[in-house]
Each structure stands twice: as structure tokens, then as C-alpha cells.
Amino acid sequence: MELKYQNVSWLNFANPDEKDLDFLKTELKIAPSVIQQLLNPNKRPKIEEYENYLFLAMHFPIFDSQNRQTLPTELDFIIADGQLITIYQNTNPVLESFFKDCEKSTELQTLYFKNTGFLLFSILDKLVDSCLPMLDHIYEKIEEIEKHIFQGKESQMLKEIAILKRDIIDFRRTIKPQRSVLETLARKDLRFFKENLEMISQEVIGSEIRVWNILENHKEMIEAIEKTNESLLSFQISRVMHALTYFSILLFTLTFIASFFSMKAISPAHLGGALLPGGIMVLAVIIISAVFKWKKWI
Secondary structure: OEEEEOOEEEEEEEOOOHHHHHHHHHOOOOOHHHHHHHHOOOOOOEEEEOOOEEEEEEEEEEEEOOOOEEEEEEEEEEEEOOEEEEEEOOOOHHHHHHHHHHHHOHHHHHHHOOOHHHHHHHHHHHHHHOHHHHHHHHHHHHHHHHHHHOOOOHHHHHHHHHHHHHHHHHHHHHHOOHHHHHHHHHOOHHHHHOOOOHHHHHHHHHHHHHHHHHHHHHHHHHHHHHHHHHHHHHHHHHHHHHHHHHHHHHHHHHHHHHHHHOOOOOOHHHHOOOHHHHHHHHHHHHHHHHHHHHOOOO
8 A cells, every 4th residue: 555645655565465575676676685574574673774775674562362462563664765665464553543544634644744754753653652552451450460469369360470471571572672773763864864853753762761661660560569479378378387287286186195095004994084085185275276376377
């Protein structure tokens, strides 16, 4: 799909086929090495400068609700004089929505299609800002886990904490490498775009920093909650062990007393019949219980 306004053209290739790649290679003279990178996913963000264009590979998180996991999705840019090309293999709802909005609104075209550099940074700003609702969802999940922990559901929250930590780790792995690439891109504004884009480029970098800081805060929160959950579980296990120890000692003591008085060498008639062993048993229970209560083990 192509959207053109004044001297700026935006070509958007969603899940490009061989025909699209041949068009990029033959008509737009894109280097074979770049075409190869469009076919194979890049493991990390990068920026490469060629004679007449820039190649930019970025990753943005997309939440997979079915698997409850944040997954990095690659978005490639080719920036030439008066032309911006976006290429991606997986669905990118934010980019697709922005393209459709610009397609329908002349006002948005006037606002964003000032030059290719301004359009590029505007798209990046939209994509970075799209992380904030996902971070809000993570924060809500943290609050929910914290609430359940103090309602006595520590064991059930172990898996939820692990899933959320994996989500934050995947998010961090996607976001962290982007900043250096954005800073490199910002330094190319006058040399490549022939425009001073410092204001919008710094806005994008600032948004990236804000997302990273929120992620750091979420990471610290979930780690603190995990430690609290482990402490509560340890306390519960300790209480259970105290109770088991209490009953084990009681059972052992009562069994020992019963065995002692059941020995054939001792005549129960000379020891008050059944009253004496029964009284000793009761006394033993009282003493053991008092000791455990005093130590606050039960």
C-alpha cells in the first residue's frame, strides 16, 4: 500500500512476497544484502547507512493474549529521499492503524508528512508510546498478585509471578537495545534528512527512556513481591513443621508411656491400675503443649 502527500511517499509492505521484494530490488535499487535481511529476522536492532538510503531494523513488543506472553516483533524501515518504506512479517496493529488514519485524514497527512525524517520519527513515537498501555496492564497484574498474596493464596501466585516475570524480561529484552539505535538515528538528521529534527527525535528518545524506567520499576516491584511471597510461604511451612513436630513428640511420648506400663515386668495393680499411666499421659500432654505455646511454635 502506498500513501503519498506532497513530496513524501509512504510505502507499507505487510508480510511481503517475492513480487514485493523484486520491486524493492529492481525499482528502488535496494541492495541484495538488505533484501536478504528483510527475508530473515534480525536478532537485534540495527541501523545501516547506504549511499541513497538508510536501513533501520527495530523491534517492538506485542502482547500475545493466548500464551500470556510479550513477544518482540520486527519492523524494518528503508528511508530514502522523499520516500519511507515499512516492511514487517507479523501483524503490527499500531502501525496499521496509524497508516489507515493518515489515509483517511488530510489533516494528519499535513501534520506528519512534512518530510521523510519527520514521518519516520512520528511513526517511532507512536510505536514507543504503544508500550505504555501494555505496561499499565503489567502494573494492574502486579497489584492483583499482591492482593491475592495477602489473601492467603501464596502457592497459587507462584505461577502467576513466574509468568509476569517472563513478560517483563521479554519486554526489557525488546526495549533495551533500541535506545542506542535511536540516538544514532537522531545524529543523522542534518546529514541525511537535511532537516533539524532534534525536537521530535529527542521526544522519541525521551519516550523510550520513560518506557525503560517504568519497566525497571515494574521489575523491582515484582521482585519485591516475589520475596514477600517466598517469606510468607516459608512462614507457612515453618508453622506446618512446628505442628508436625508437636504431634510427633506427643505421639512418641504417649507411645513410650504406654509401652513402659505394658511391660510384663511391671504390675499395673501396684501402680494404681490404669489411673497412673493415664495421669502421666495427661501431664505429658500438658507439659509439651505448654512448652510449644511458650515458644510460640503453635
